[in-house]
Amino acid sequence: MKKEKVDVLVVGGGAGGIAGAISASRYGVKTLLIEREDRVGGVLNQCIHNGFGVLVYGEELTGPEFLFKLLEESKGDFEVRSGETVLRILKDEKVVITVSKRGITCYEVGALVVATGARERPFSTLMIPGPRVSGIYTAGVVQKMVNIYNRLPGKKAMVLGSGDIGLIMARRLKLEGVDVLGVIEIKDEVGGSLRNFVQCLRDFEIPLLTKHTISKVHGNGRIKGVTVVEVDENFKPIDGSGKFFEIDTLVVSVGLIPQNQILEGLVEFDPINGGPVVDDLQRTNIEWIFSAGNSIAIHDLVDFVYEEGVVAGRNAARLALGERLPRRKLKLVRGKNIGVMVPNYLTGDENRVKMYMRVRKTMEGGELRVQGGRVRKYNFKVRPGQMLDVVLDVGRLSFPTGERIESCEVEFHEDRASR
């Protein structure tokens, strides 16, 4: 068993992890990034559509282009080891144990940044009746199959769920000659961004079936079709609304789930975000463990993930250099219509803190308030499918004196005037 000392260990070689490693290594600390796949980049490698990097690089890049820029930024500043998987994290010893073709390695670390991304919700968890058949894939798997493996999943497809990857894969398959019969969405509006709805479905004349779901899968060996039903406002199928669609491929895009098994049982979790509770330093409740990107909550833009990675890497480096990081002072609590929200705590360390959140319900417009004060006014429709990012002027908030942590409400108020 090899033993190694590292100042900042970054786990996960996607956008968040690479940004974190770049940011940490700028402080001159020994930084190591480990990636479990054969190469870094994570999902960027398979996202050959554009829309990446508008906030970070000021231009619209494809996933691989964004990755290329990131790697250019990082040249030689830190070591990368791929094909290495975390087995255990020892909280008290500040030790991370990994396995790779080189064997077992025991890292003694100054700080750890976990940027392990997300996974897709599997079709099987939906409990949709039918036989077990092939030809049902999550959208990310189809994307990898088509873009990396150069293989098509089938000839006639439907997409279940209108999340961004689902919309993008509907278009991708159509472009490659697959007959895409439609995208099925149980809610009354598209799940992904409006931009993707327009550019992927409308422009390619792919129907979106809102308020519909699949009530049964048909097939023997391979999927041969699905029964699609209309649902009522409680998502219950309406009797007699079933319609059979003959397909040989079902692409499933029914949500992403933060992936963070290596932190389970170790750090405090936020059940709504589905990931670790973090403060504005991207630090978990364990002093030396930081986390960023989709492993703490599902973000819409890679740029957001990058930004969090930068913050996590910077503060991990500060800690590794022996700096005493400020403690949590304000606890951000969800008020009216706030769902996913990052961060969960403020330390007051920085004057301007970037916050990311989602509303629970669609609203025509309104304003975001923190501690009763207006942070931003929205003159447009806000939907759960779209993550809101705001810069919080921390200097305007009142912080508690002394040791205690005070609650600070974050709420989204519907703007009546704009209705």
Add this chain to the structure above:
Amino acid sequence: MKLRIAVIGAGIVGSLISRELSKYDLELHLIEKNPDVGWGTTKANSAIIHAGYDDPPGTMRARFCVLGNELYGELSRELDFDFRRIGSHVVAFTEEEMEILEDLMDRGMKNGVQNLRILDREELLSMEPNLNPSVKASLWAPSAGITEPWEVAISAVENAMENGLNLHLNERVLEISVERGKVRRVKTNKGEYDVDIVINCAGVHADDIAKMAGAEPFDILPRKGEYILLDEDAHVVNSIIFPTPTKKSKGILILPTIDGGTLLGPTAEDLPKSKKDDLETTKDGIERIKRACLKLVPSLNFSRVLKTFAGMRAETKKMDFIIGKTKVWGFINVAGMRSPGLTAAPAIAKYVVEKIIQEDLGVGLERKKNFKPFRKRIPHIENYGLEEWEEVVKKDPRFGKMVCFCNKVSEGEIVEAIKRGARTLDGVKFRTKAGFGKCQGGFCTLRILEIMSRELGIPIEEIKLNNDEASMMNGKVRE
């Protein structure tokens, strides 16, 4: 000339009989219509090694269940599969049900089950704190256990092959020839085998095989059971929880799986004979499981569902196993293997070889001197210490490269599964548990197919999920 025996069906029973026969000097064939071992009833059942109090004394079910249960400990050590005696509770909610517990206990004692005990509410709840607090009592059977049925079948066949078994996969039996009242030949879609003895272990299709041989007819009544599997975070119960049984079945139960998940089910739906291969889950079945399990554990969290699936059991009219010789000399039935078939299988294997073949048919078998009783499972990191695994990786670095991240399955394990006979994605999954975790293959499916393509030297798009119809891809995007 060596005695020639063909076993039809590589489920749990056929596999264990083959392994038992591989201890003797003979020409042995195991014929299976599926592409792999253990893909019928063996693949989808409750995975319970029952204590043996359910069936009436005197039945073959009762007798072989108790005997089989006792054999599992040693068998699991020889064949290196997972088996844990976690015990079972039959829980009662009413006075009437409590009386049934007493009857079950009586029956169990008559059947020879050891250490049965009726627990009061307090003791039961201290062992199973998530149970519905309105429970009144339970029948506690510490000898009940759980295993991984397909792993038992695979391990038995691997061991039997090391001892000379000829395994024939993808072979469907078409004809069984009988000459002068004796079984003579088995014809399949791929070839013909001259035989002296045929053992019918064809599961839900055993009645069709018996008919082919012209043996006394019987009917297998297919009974479908649906299940819900919860992920490893659910932590619902510590042991097997049965409701008080009805005449038809042991009811819908809750139990931990060997992997740490939680299994709910099965339903019991009698189907017509034409629907023996209907493994569809149904809305009604899933709802029924939910309702029944919520009565046992009201706090059940269905957001932890990993998947649903269905299995087929082979029920018979006489409500017992059909085991024994027939009017066709050399043709032996081992049929109707519904619960407790899994539990009973090791004892049935011994019975078939020692009693039916050697005594009833009077065929002397000679033991091999060089029989190798032990089989080793595929190395897996979670069964090793870190220092030990370091040594494994040193010998073959592919064991350091993780492919399935949820279950920590390495490339070395995938390669080894292929070496041991996996030819389909399911073949790899069932041997290694890659793709059985929370992401259900989201990260590893394509990586496994890539490794299979490389190791088997076939294009990636030709690999199937399980059977020939179950293609995974449709050609290249561009040349």
